[in-house]
Amino acid sequence: MKAIICISVLFFATLALAAEDYCYKDVVEACKTTTKKSVTALNCTAKYGAIDNLQSKLQRYVNHHFIRSFEYLLMATHFANYEKNREGFEKLFRGFSDNKWHEAIELIKYITKRGGEMNFNELSEGIRDEDKEEQDFELLELSSVAKALDIEKKLALEAFQIHEDASRKMNGFHDPEVSSHIEHEFVHKQRDIVRKLAGYTTDLSELLNGPDASLSLYLFDEYLQKQ
Structure with missing residues (x-):
């Protein structure tokens, strides 16, 4: 189940246009761990620019x-x-x-x-x-x-x-x-x-x-x- 979540999050994260890959990096790191908390605590917000x-x-x-x-x-x-x-x-x-x-x-x-x-x-x-x-x-x-x-x-x-x-x-x-x-x-x-x-x-x-x-x-x- 965790693998499915990681694949889905990775897919949508790569579609996001961001100045820096904070969201993508967080997702990659989260999928390397075994805790559910790390998957939800992602830096994938709508914030960009100033x-x-x-x-x-x-x-x-x-x-x-x-x-x-x-x-x-x-x-x-x-x-x-x-x-x-x-x-x-x-x-x-x-x-x-x-x-x-x-x-x-x-x-x-x-x-x-x-x-x-x-x-x-x-x-x-x-x-x-x-x-x-x-x-x-x-x-x-x-x-x-x-x-x-x-x-x-x-x-x-x-x-x-x-x-x-x-x-x-x-x-x-x-x-x-x-x-x-x-x-x-x-x-x-x-x-x-x-x-x-x-x-x-x-x-x-x-x-x-x-x-x-x-x-x-x-x-x-x-x-x-x-x-």
């Missing part, structure tokens, strides 16, 4: 997305109450909240696909500093959009940093697969979101300086409902 050096940054990015998701949710519920009753703004921020949550889940899946694991305690110093400050998410319409713009720019710059680290052509960091994933799944999306929020901020500023700010704000909220 995932070990980039994993903490990816974990941090996941956790930041979760935090921003909750912040957007607080902003959405503020505009959904009976006093504010801004259904358009509520829809805008709830959509951002859902998207950030979804992106975090998908990035966790990506980390595990690359052989990594998730650490929910990994946070940047910037986020830790924000937690020490008093936060207010019950904002006026223009202020809320401006805050969202700042949030999205921070996430975009963080994606740039991960991409830069993964693109370093030096031992232990170069991982074009990670940089490609970040570019296609985050960088391009952030560009569009930042542009949209910047436009909203400019439009709201002009509308609120107009002759009938209340009506303009109402119509802008109606516009957001249709998006």
Whole structure:
């Protein structure tokens, strides 16, 4: 039975494309022994490239997305109450909240696909500093959009940093697969979101300086409902 297991493991191990033959060597050594434990304790993981050096940054990015998701949710519920009753703004921020949550889940899946694991305690110093400050998410319409713009720019710059680290052509960091994933799944999306929020901020500023700010704000909220 052990011989069958060894032959099967050897067959699949030789099919794996790895930078170094750690898995194959482990299998060969395991098949030379007589203990069952040595067959299961193989270095045949999905890890390759620089995932070990980039994993903490990816974990941090996941956790930041979760935090921003909750912040957007607080902003959405503020505009959904009976006093504010801004259904358009509520829809805008709830959509951002859902998207950030979804992106975090998908990035966790990506980390595990690359052989990594998730650490929910990994946070940047910037986020830790924000937690020490008093936060207010019950904002006026223009202020809320401006805050969202700042949030999205921070996430975009963080994606740039991960991409830069993964693109370093030096031992232990170069991982074009990670940089490609970040570019296609985050960088391009952030560009569009930042542009949209910047436009909203400019439009709201002009509308609120107009002759009938209340009506303009109402119509802008109606516009957001249709998006």
